[in-house]
Amino acid sequence: MELTRRELIAAFLGSAVAASACQRSRPRETVPGAVVDRALETGHRLRGGPLPRAEGAEPVEVLIIGAGVAGLSAAWRLAGAGVKDVRVVELEDEPGGTSRSGKNAVSAFPWGAHYLPAPLTEQGAVLRLLREMGFVTGMDAGGYPVFPEELLIREPDERLFYRGSWYEGLYLRAGASAGDLAELARFEARMNAFAAARDAKGRKAFAVPTALSSDDAEWTALDAVSMAQWMEAEGFRSARLKWLVDYACRDDYGTTAEGVSAWAGIWYFAARQDGRGERSEGFLSWPEGNGRLVRQLLGALDPRRLERHVLVHTVEPGEDGCRVEALEAGTGKPRAFQARQVVFAGPRFVAAHVVAPWRQQRPAWMGAFSYGPWVVANLTLSSPPQSRGFPLAWDNVFYESRSLGYVAATHQMLRQDDAGPTVLTWYLPLAGLDVKAERERVLAAGYEDWERLVMADMLPAHPGIAGQAQRLEVMRWGHAMIRPAPGFMWGPARFAAQESLGRTLHFAHTDLGGMALFEEANWFGVRAAERVLGALGRPSTSWL
CATH class of the missing domain: 1.10.405 (Guanine Nucleotide Dissociation Inhibitor; domain 1)
Structure with a gap:
């Protein structure tokens, strides 16, 4: 049964948003745009029957499966140790996972993670990465790293919309x-x-x-x-x-x-x-969000060693290495690699379908891992939205909505004139405890549904926004974030999942840390690479 506009808004954003949005009129024209994710259907081929195998196999010293932050961090660490024969394969068009970014004529913008909390320590792999980027200018009297002013989120940084007006900060003091x-x-x-x-x-x-x-x-x-x-x-x-x-x-x-x-x-x-x-x-950010960090990690990898549109469907670990079976996602052509060492930098729910021993006998800990779906939308406007109360900030949150509000991608551009066009990045976590049902809701909604939802969420705070909207692009993340449910962070499942299979297959992903954060992905990527170095007989001082 097709939902009415009010029912749709209430189902995704809550009754308060539905009541407020439906009291306000907006032009009937739909904002032009599209749902831009394309990998869901391809990735789901793993759930089907046996996939074709290649006859031969391409030799490689280290194969990294997945070019999200964890996989790229592993490649970055291996490059730092001088390992040259590293191949990274990725299913999607662009590397970076949930830290990837996009760009249009107005601005770069994030498709997921949009900031990095400033590290409080002078040690660790994240600070090493920031030093490589020239983003650490020294240490203060308290022993904390100092970062350039232009990287720190400029004021105003946060505001909250409640019953017709914007207020400073994220706690409703009014x-x-x-x-x-x-x-x-x-x-x-x-x-x-x-x-x-x-x-x-x-x-x-x-x-x-x-x-x-x-x-x-x-x-x-x-x-x-x-x-x-x-x-x-x-x-x-x-x-x-x-x-x-x-x-x-x-x-x-x-x-x-x-x-x-x-x-x-x-x-x-x-x-x-x-x-x-x-x-x-507290926070470092760029218009493209953590896509800026992805670009730095990519700089350590020879572009010829990164292959896109490769669907890995089988990893068979052995004593002397791993045989990895794959398909070219576009053509369906079978590929195979024979790697001395493999880093599987994807989530556990994918590993369950790909790692051959786990496909035959599912590990007992696998059921403890649960992933919530998200939707991210980038809305391009001809000018900043008009507001009542506290002025436009970097992070703009709606108190009565189930969304997280939006981030202004142009906030960090430090333009002299803030009246120009802008891009707002809108976030909606599907927060219900039944993740399967939430995922089905995300995938069942089409572009017109998401356009209605985004504009309905914006309309109470910005009554004139429909006339400013130029384009809306939507990305659905079916398994965006690992959820640290009660008992998961310090239970046995998460620690069992971190163990390598033999000396040839190692794992790296944010889900191993229990939190979908850049620091976790980077840490596990570097740790997996250092396990590879040890197995290759090339141990070195840890970056961790």
Whole structure:
């Protein structure tokens, strides 16, 4: 049964958005555009019957399967060790995974991750990458890296839309009671204490990446309950604070506080600070988002060693290497590689269909991995949207919507005239706990549905936006983000999945870290590459 406009909006964005949007009129013309993702149908060929095998096999020293951030980080680390015979194969048109970006005549823009929190340490692979890019100018008196002003998100950085007006920041202070503000202060004090906590070995209780966090039971026990349960047990009941925590969980994990472990929920607020409160230089961003970091990682790889449109369907590990069977996605031509070492840099749900031993006997831990779908849309406007209240910011959030609002891609361009055209990147995590049902909803909706949803979400905050809209492009991510459900971060499944198969097949992906974040992908990519170096008899000082 076809949904009415109001029913569609309510189903995806909530009844408040539906009621508000349907009270306002807009031109009947649909904003021109398209759904631009194309890999879903190709990737689903893995679910079919046996695929053809090639007769011969191309020899290669190291084959990396997947050119997302984890795979490119592995290639970057191997290049740093002088390994030349590295091949990277990727199914899609463009490398980068959920950190890829696009560009039009107005601006570059992200198709997923759009910022990198500024590292708090002078060590680690992420800071090494930023140093390579010339983005670390020194260290401050407190021992923190210093970054160029033009990379730090310029003010205004965040605003919140509520009942007809925009307000500064992400906590709704307008109309907050004394009790609301007291509860916020108590929550912030608890998060600061978690951020300052160290174990007997000097490890942070909550660290970036998660692998560097303390494994003391005092903190890991928090993984057994949801963030919503922890909030209730601690007496945090203010609706405004619960909204903020729920937004944080949807933002980083793609689901609500009910579906996120308390350890992961606290990590969001505590891991990227030192216990003395929020650091002002918190985020680095570019118009293309983390696509800028992808470009730097790609620079370490000979372009001839990256092959696009290659669908890997079988990996057979052996004592002396792995045989990898693949298809050219466009032609269906079978390909095969014989690699001394393989890094599988894709998610576990793909590995279950590709790694031959797992296809024959599914590992017990596989069912613990759950991935939430997202939709990202880039809307090009002839001029910035008009607003009431606090002015246009980098991050613009709708309090009463299930979306995350939008990021202004042109915010970091530092133009003298901010009246020109702009691109707004809109984000919608499908946050329901039934991920299969959410995925089906994403794939069932067509372009006209998404156009209605994006414009309905924008319309209450920007009544004239329909006349400014020039083009809308939509990308669906069916398995965008690993979800750190209760029991997952410190349960046995995640750690079992991190182990190599023999000495020839290694794994790298954000899902191994339990969080779909650049730092996790980079860490596991570098770690897999260093396992490869060890297996090749070329160990070196770790970048981790």
